[in-house]
Amino acid sequence: MSLYKRKDSSLWWVKIAHGGRTIQRSTGTSKKVAAQEFHDKLKSSLWEQQRLGVKPTRHWKEAVVRWLSETSDKATHIEDVSKLRWLDTYLGGLSLDEINLEVIDRIKAARIQEVCKSTANRYLALVRSILRKARDEWEWIDKVPKIRLFREAAGRERSITMQQAETLLRELPKHQRALVLFSLATGLRQKNVLRLKWASVDLQRQHAWVAASHSKNGKPIAVPLNSTAMKVLEEQRGKHPEFVFTYFGKPLNSANTKAWKAALARAEINDFRWHDLRHTWATWHRQSGTPTHELQRLGGWKTASMVERYAHLAPDHLASAASRIDSSFGTVATF
Secondary structure, rough: OOOOEEEOOEEEEEEEEEEEEEEEEEOOOOOOHHHHHHHHHHHHHHHHHHOOOOOOEEEEHHHHHHHHHHHHOOOOOHHHHHHHHHHHHOOOOHHHHHHHHHHHHHHHHHHHHHOOHHHHHHHHHHHHHHHHHHHHHOOOOOOOOOOOOOOOOOOOOOOOOOHHHHHHHHHHHHHHHHHHHHHHOOOOOOOHHHHHHHHHEEEOOOOOEOHHHOOOOOOOOOEEEEHHHHHHHHHHHHOOOEEEEEEEEEOOOOOOHHHHHHHHHOOOOOOOOOHHHHHHHHHHHHHHHHHHHHHHHHHOOOHHHOHHHHHHHOHHHHHHHHHHHHHHHHHHOOO
16 A cells, blocks of 8 residues: 555555665655645656656755765864754755755855854855765756855954064963964964874974874874974973873863953954964064975965965065066166
């Protein structure tokens, strides 16, 4: 019998033999007329898939499950899970074919009310990546909507001077002073500093490293340790058997704390985020004459273009380059 009821349910169920297998599922209704309609549509859909090569209907939640399974080793996996939870309100009940520009526009309008453009773009980019994978690799759908991201402002280059850094360090509690000083000395991102383990440090060779699994660009980063970084590490020795930076014997989970914000206020440093310590480190390097290719390797940037925004900060280096053709002018330049 194609339609039937279970003893433990008031809903109608459907049972259809198809392609050598039996398909059983709930119709989601207790009304027989509606159940019969569900049955007929399902049977027609199965016939179209088999005879006409029509793709079966796939849903957003199916795509999310497969995406998370296939990308579980991503450095941003936890962040993806958080974003997908928020997106579930708008996409959770839809099939992939139902996700159109109108749906995307609702997501854009809702997200931009709560976060900045760059953050909203990460949500939109995640939706776009999943839909493209469903089309290009899984072959679940034939087309995806053209998702346009918000236009973002130019990359942030906020940095502080050496004098400002000294003032800030004096205002910080001891455990955060170590974090900030190490960040300014190495240019490492916040998570890489917080998660740094003694197993990734060689004090004798004055070298540390970030594993590919913890690197933003997916490649391992070599971290040569200057004398400032070495002094910080020497002060941390013996405090914890595994993690380098701790507070009352426990690994630190966050650096962007009330103590950090209060220290910035006392130091009278405005519009400065933790990640700007990395910008400050890069700025100091360029002002000291570190060339682009060396700074790229030190900072673990994927491409040289990511480092070029600091090029204007090395005027002395460029001035010497500009002077190389002075001799070519001879007396031509006499007025």
